[in-house]
Amino acid sequence: MERFAVKGIFVDTPTPNTLRVRDGYMLCEDGRCGAFREAAPAGVPVYDHSGQIITPGFVDLHLHAPQYSYCGTAMDLELLDWLQQYTYPEESHYADADYARAGYGYFVRDLTHSATTRACIFGTLHTDATLELMHQLKAAGLSAFVGKLGMDRNSPDFYRESSPAAGLAETRRWLDTCADEHMLHDGPVRPMITPRFTPSASDEYMKGLGELAAEYKVPAQSHLSENPSEIEWVAALCPGTKYYGESYSRYGLFGGDVPTVMAHCIYSGEEECAAMKANRVMIAHCPTSNENVIAGIAPAAKYLRGGWRIGLGSDVAGGHTLDLFAVMAAAVQVSKLRWRYVDQSEAPLTMTEALYLATVGGGEFWQDFGEQVGLFEPGYAFDALVLDDSHLRSLRSFTPAERLERYAYLGKGALSAKFAQGKKLF
Amino acid sequence: MERFAVKGIFVDTPTPNTLRVRDGYMLCEDGRCGAFREAAPAGVPVYDHSGQIITPGFVDLHLHAPQYSYCGTAMDLELLDWLQQYTYPEESHYADADYARAGYGYFVRDLTHSATTRACIFGTLHTDATLELMHQLKAAGLSAFVGKLGMDRNSPDFYRESSPAAGLAETRRWLDTCADEHMLHDGPVRPMITPRFTPSASDEYMKGLGELAAEYKVPAQSHLSENPSEIEWVAALCPGTKYYGESYSRYGLFGGDVPTVMAHCIYSGEEECAAMKANRVMIAHCPTSNENVIAGIAPAAKYLRGGWRIGLGSDVAGGHTLDLFAVMAAAVQVSKLRWRYVDQSEAPLTMTEALYLATVGGGEFWQDFGEQVGLFEPGYAFDALVLDDSHLRSLRSFTPAERLERYAYLGKGALSAKFAQGKKLF
Missing domain, CATH: 3.20.20.140 (Metal-dependent hydrolases)
Incomplete structure (x- = not known):
């Protein structure tokens, strides 16, 4: 079983009106999300994207x-x-x-x-x-x-x-x-x-x-x-x-x-x-x-x-x-x-x-085909986007929600990494 | 008097419904547009942006x-x-x-x-x-x-x-x-x-x-x-x-x-x-x-x-x-x-x-303040944008009008160079 963890600020939407923000480690096991941990899980390789926003694919x-x-x-x-x-x-x-x-x-x-x-x-x-x-x-x-x-x-x-x-x-x-x-x-x-x-x-x-x-x-x-x-x-x-x-x-x-x-x-x-x-x-x-x-x-x-x-x-x-x-x-x-x-x-x-x-x-x-998609929850497909918003800095500091919003509106960010079904595409 | 020329595909709008496209050399003299030439003008330095679209600032x-x-x-x-x-x-x-x-x-x-x-x-x-x-x-x-x-x-x-x-x-x-x-x-x-x-x-x-x-x-x-x-x-x-x-x-x-x-x-x-x-x-x-x-x-x-x-x-x-x-x-x-x-x-x-x-x-x-702005015409301020649309390529080839449109809509292009009143900003 392939296992790894990704570190970053995970942002997803358990309901349409809830923006959930968690800073820590998401485990990926055989292409699916495992547990979320605030501390580094032992014995697995880690892709470290500390400080970067990570959304579902x-x-x-x-x-x-x-x-x-x-x-x-x-x-x-x-x-x-x-x-x-x-x-x-x-x-x-x-x-x-x-x-x-x-x-x-x-x-x-x-x-x-x-x-x-x-x-x-x-x-x-x-x-x-x-x-x-x-x-x-x-x-x-x-x-x-x-x-x-x-x-x-x-x-x-x-x-x-x-x-x-x-x-x-x-x-x-x-x-x-x-x-x-x-x-x-x-x-x-x-x-x-x-x-x-x-x-x-x-x-x-x-x-x-x-x-x-x-x-x-x-x-x-x-x-x-x-x-x-x-x-x-x-x-x-x-x-x-x-x-x-x-x-x-x-x-x-x-x-x-x-x-x-x-x-x-x-x-x-x-x-x-x-x-x-x-x-x-x-x-x-x-x-x-x-x-x-x-x-x-x-x-x-x-x-x-x-x-x-x-x-x-x-x-x-x-x-x-x-x-x-x-x-x-x-x-x-x-x-x-x-x-x-x-x-x-x-x-x-x-x-x-x-x-x-x-x-x-x-x-x-x-x-409809038996796959869970769109959240960072155990059992969901590990599809994830790591956002590089470093070009969008200003003199203010922003919350994760604001960073996500700027990334969407400004259109000048880039992806640092992308995972699809647990496979790192880049 | 500072003189130089820029080579590229110049696109501007003499009227709201006219997209003028000219491939060649635009002379800049003391911050203003000079003549447009299809051939390289003698005795002036040239910024060569051949093949790139250039619009007014x-x-x-x-x-x-x-x-x-x-x-x-x-x-x-x-x-x-x-x-x-x-x-x-x-x-x-x-x-x-x-x-x-x-x-x-x-x-x-x-x-x-x-x-x-x-x-x-x-x-x-x-x-x-x-x-x-x-x-x-x-x-x-x-x-x-x-x-x-x-x-x-x-x-x-x-x-x-x-x-x-x-x-x-x-x-x-x-x-x-x-x-x-x-x-x-x-x-x-x-x-x-x-x-x-x-x-x-x-x-x-x-x-x-x-x-x-x-x-x-x-x-x-x-x-x-x-x-x-x-x-x-x-x-x-x-x-x-x-x-x-x-x-x-x-x-x-x-x-x-x-x-x-x-x-x-x-x-x-x-x-x-x-x-x-x-x-x-x-x-x-x-x-x-x-x-x-x-x-x-x-x-x-x-x-x-x-x-x-x-x-x-x-x-x-x-x-x-x-x-x-x-x-x-x-x-x-x-x-x-x-x-x-x-x-x-x-x-x-x-x-x-x-x-x-x-x-x-x-x-x-x-x-209203005596300056002509917005066209590549003699006497107009030499404000110009050189567009890098190389990331927007596909298997088709595009006209200059289409390239400009893609640059505006796709939002993923970049400027290769920028001139303001004849000064090269980058």
Whole structure:
């Protein structure tokens, strides 16, 4: 059994409103947290980060790996122009194995050096490229659910599956390959059924994907209620549905037996919200993306305080950064604008709540698979970030809570070390 | 005459909608831009930044130097709690010369290494500390207008001037000292009359400050129409005024003969807007601060496109960062939320417009004092930022416009070099 300890100032959030601060030694045993001690434990090696803030690793519930290559560009375009001019052409390049290797190489390199230890990730339509991404993530020591995208309508001919049958056959080939490689239900990197969103997947395709999710017992992810015109479009495409979420739930892709992450959920009405809660759908709140693509501001404070399951997503490249510290700050900021312009009944999110969302909140998705994630508690995965905030000094001294807040807002700190499932990545 | 050239990819904005990109050599002669050449000019030393993006130096029209020490903390507090718990206690420390020297030391060090080359800065109530700040800025080679704060009401006893007469006497002593030190109207660092905001300055004090501004021929700065409750408060404090701006204009502190910067202007009504335009009041748009303190979103696109004078402000420490690249991105982002939630008649700001605001827009304030700022044109001040975006590479190649956008959004670039008035700061 591999055992070591890390020394530093451990900060985590046992509840959304509790910032717990403990200065001392955290034991790591076979990838999981052991006991916390104020004194050095005997007989184990120690990584000494005395005086540095250490948080749990962050969970990114929603991002598009192939879009990372143009992250932070073309933010002035309208969403549809952005998809046509950037997204679809770029994603289509991943048909080329060399391009996929290089592109995902950049992505995995930067994700490894980011605050993220776990993620739910969209790939492209291509089975082999998606496997390439999974292999690279696994080699890097990260945990992820990864999706081969499904899309058989409403995109250009050069980037669309030719039929539902063709898409489903590729999805099955992908899942079978994952099984052959012992990563269908095992190990840190696993597959996730991923229709892009309802307008991109015909009823027949969506039905087949729901059946595959049930057959292979794998989770699912997609987009939900991101903007008003999208909701109207889905209503027109799916006669008989009362709300957008039904376009997934009628095919078994909306939580319940198939654990599901839905990104955005900005304009979810009462019935949709009730269904998300009942089905334990995981909400991926993506504030940076929601600003950039002019979607709006999700009621994240309502979700968090009202018993929904919710975490954060960078939504790269609608979101402009992989850095979930920046996403935490944005979550607080847009919740303030929501308070000002949309709904004064819900107080803005606090930084402690934002940390909870980035750790315990997103980490809840892994509980559906028997893993405890997001806290420094015995039995929880030892995912940890050691923060170097030495460049952020001023003439004042700061509490650990203030140091964490400055690290998130100022954006100029760096990680001194990062652990994922007890493995030191750097 | 000192002459040199800089080689690189020069990007600037001759109009708000024009991103001009030129790869070659910019001549600098005695602190000002000379001709642009595609080939190396003979007989002058060259700083070779081939392949790097070079923008004009940025103008920060509004920030509070003594608040920099707690920048990025306490963003969860309500504005009044934030002022009482952080701002007033911190600013009051600047009565101590050692504290002022150390605190402004950190501020000037970080401002020097930021994208800012020129700024309009609030100090504290203390004359000597304000002079200390001016000396340090001058030594660092930056250009700034700096204000000794005026405040004789509505703040705690430990941080308030005892009477209008006392405050005015100190203001006069400060201006006389500036004159003695040849920095009243000369040199890069000059004084600016600075009542904190109307609720902080009695009528008698404000009247005296207006008289001093006229007598000494110095500009002025303050806050305007930042949030609805403040506007109600000002209306109650100033019977007979039809709008907030009148609380300044009736004392000669609202543009016209006294060039004036007003921060925020989020809720300015028609009459106030008309007066700002007529008086050529400079608007400091502070999107990061406006989010953080839950103020709202100023109609910056309307101001820019409608003929108002407007630039950007970090508003540290309501704003959480000195980095005007981050403020540029935030200006674009909040303008999108404004479009979504407040007013769909005005399209969101573009990144080109944001660069214009950070350079030419804010630079217009210096035109009132005979200086041309914000472009790479002959005769303009040679203020320049050389961007190191090598960490932001991906497998794609990017246009200069895309590189600039990524630099602003990703927040992980650095400056390779910085020039202010032709002096290389690093």
